Structures are given as C-alpha cells and as structure tokens.
Amino acid sequence: AQTVTQSQPEMSVQEAETVTLSCTYDTSESDYYLFWYKQPPSRQMILVIRQEAYKQQNATENRFSVNFQKAAKSFSLKISDSQLGDAAMYFCAYRSMDSNYQLIWGAGTKLIIKP
Amino acid sequence: NAGVTQTPKFQVLKTGQSMTLQCAQDMNHNSMYWYRQDPGMGLRLIYYSASEGTTDKGEVPNGYNVSRLNKREFSLRLESAAPSQTSVYFCASSDPTGRNSPLHFGNGTRLTVT
Numbered sequence: 293a294q295t296v297t298q299s300q301p302e303m304s305v306q307e308a309e310t311v312t313l314s315c316t317y318d319t320s321e322s323d324y325y326l327f328w329y330k331q332p333p334s335r336q337m338i339l340v341i342r343q344e345a346y347k348q349q350n351a352t353e354n355r356f357s358v359n360f361q362k363a364a365k366s367f368s369l370k371i372s373d374s375q376l377g378d379a380a381m382y383f384c385a386y387r388s389m390d391s392n393y394q395l396i397w398g399a400g401t402k403l404i405i406k407p
Numbered sequence: 408n409a410g411v412t413q414t415p416k417f418q419v420l421k422t423g424q425s426m427t428l429q430c431a432q433d434m435n436h437n438s439m440y441w442y443r444q445d446p447g448m449g450l451r452l453i454y455y456s457a458s459e460g461t462t463d464k465g466e467v468p469n470g471y472n473v474s475r476l477n478k479r480e481f482s483l484r485l486e487s488a489a490p491s492q493t494s495v496y497f498c499a500s501s502d503p504t505g506r507n508s509p510l511h512f513g514n515g516t517r518l519t520v521t
Contacts, residue, residue: 296449327509337450337497337512383449394465395510397449 294319296386298398305374306406312359313369313401315384321345325387326367327395328358332380340382343367371403379405409433413498413513420488420520428483428516430498438501439481440465440510441473443494450497456481488520 295318305311317326328340343351343360350358355375359368371378384398411432420426432439437458442450452465456475470492472484481500485492495517499510 301447335495335515337499337510339509342509385449394452394455395450397451399447399449 294321294324294386294388294396296384296396296398298382298384298401300401301399302402302404304404304406305371307376308373310370310372311374311403313371313382313384313403315367315369315398317365317367317384317386317396319365319386319388321388321390323389325389326358326360327385327387328356328367328369329383329385330378330380331383331400332377337383341369374405376405376407379403411498411500411511411513413496413516415516416514417517418519420485420518422489422520424488425484425486426488426518427485428496428498428518429480430482430513431480432498432500432511433479434500434502434511435478436500436502436511437478439475440499440501441471441481441483442497442499443467443492444497444515445494453483453496485518488518490520492518493520494518 297316324345326343330338330340341353355372357370381400383400386396414429440455441453451467454473456462459478474482495515497515498513501510
C-alpha cells in the first residue's frame with residue numbers, strides 16, 4: 293500500500309524569503325499523481341499544485357514550484373517570496389493511476405510566516 | 408460560485424445521539440467523498456460515491472452511513488455518535504474524467520461528541 297510522509301510537523305520562514313516543504317512517498321507504481329493542498333485557518337482545503345509522475349518537468353504555479361525526484365520518491369514544495377497569506381497547513385497527497393477515488397494524504401506541515 | 412456546501416459548520420452531540428451532515432455541490436461532478444481530519448493525521452476517507460446511485464467504503468467507514476441522494480447531494484449519517492468520532496469532517500467532489508483532476512472541498516464541519 294502507498295504511504296505519504298511529511299517529516300516536518302512545523303516550519304517557519306521570514307516574510308519574502310524562500311521555504312521548502314518536504315514530502316516523500318512509497319509506491320511500487322510507475323505512474324501516479326501528486327498534489328499539494330493548502331489549508332489556511334479558515335479550514336478550506338485549496339489545491340496549490342499538482343504533478344503527473346510521467347512528466348519530467350517540475351510543475352510551477354506562480355510563487356509555488358515543486359522538486360519532483362521520481363527515483364527518490366520525493367515531492368517537495370518550494371514557496372518563493374513568502375507572504376503572510378501563505379501561513380497554513382500544507383498537505384501532500386498521492387493518487388494512484390488505478391484509482392479515481394483514493395487519495396493518500398500526508399500528516400501535514402504547519403507553515404509559519406514571520407513578519 | 409458556491410462550489411461545495413456543507414452544513415452545519417459546527418455541531419456538538421452527546422454520546423449515542425444521531426445526526427446527518429449535508430453536502431451539496433453545484434459543479435456537476437460525478438464523484439463525491441467524505442473525509443475526516445484528526446490532529447496530526449492526514450485526511451482519511453470515510454465513504455465515497457463514484458457516481459449517482461453508488462457508494463463505497465473508504466478507509467474508516469465504521470460508525471457511518473452515507474446516501475447519494477442525487478448527483479448534487481451526498482450526506483453522511485452518524486447513527487449513534489461516539490467520542491471517537493470527534494473530528495472535522497470534509498465533503499469533497501471531483502470530476503474523475505481527468506485522473507489528475509483535483510478535489511474540491513467544502514469548508515468542513517467541526518463535530519464534538521461528549
């Protein structure tokens with residue numbers, strides 16, 4: 293069975309600086325999807341970025357980018373020019389190609405932005 | 408754009424009481440889900456519905472029942488609430504025609520069982 297591990301329960305960064313959140317996963321599959329979701333204090337879960345495993349190019353969305361290392365089974369999220377509004381819980385999730393329905397979630401990383 | 412709407416936002420129950428969490432989506436999505444979120448853990452899937460008329464158990468279905476009333480609505484029922492069911496509950500929907508399609512979440516229901 294697949295597992296997702298976020299080894300950093302909490303991270304902090306100075307406003308305007310760059311921070312990287314780590315995510316590793318365990319799978320025997322070769323094709324799958326990976327996601328990062330953000331959960332601010334409002335509780336709303338918001339998609340930040342997604343990556344298809346068959347794509348070698350790392351996904352980017354404005355200030356958010358990923359470092360996808362397929363062989364190492366690593367999927368880290370880099371946030372550049374951190375803003376106060378980035379403060380939230382960040383969750384990494386894995387979806388098998390065989391399943392439209394089951395997302396495997398990490399435990400989350402709490403990101404604190406220092407003004 | 409309402410997206411996914413969950414009610415209620417907060418609820419306190421006594422052990423043994425029953426309640427139904429309501430969820431509706433207006434995005435014409437086929438698939439709907441119920442998750443629970445506990446401190447220090449990722450989201451865990453309780454039940455899902457791949458399409459109208461079908462429901463399936465997820466990772467933690469015990470103590471819950473669901474109804475896919477129509478394409479828009481997917482409710483979660485606790486027949487006899489237990490303190491272990493204290494959690495934040497999220498409803499979500501997706502269009503699974505694209506396998507990398509994201510889940511769209513409601514704002515969650517914080518449930519406390521005393």
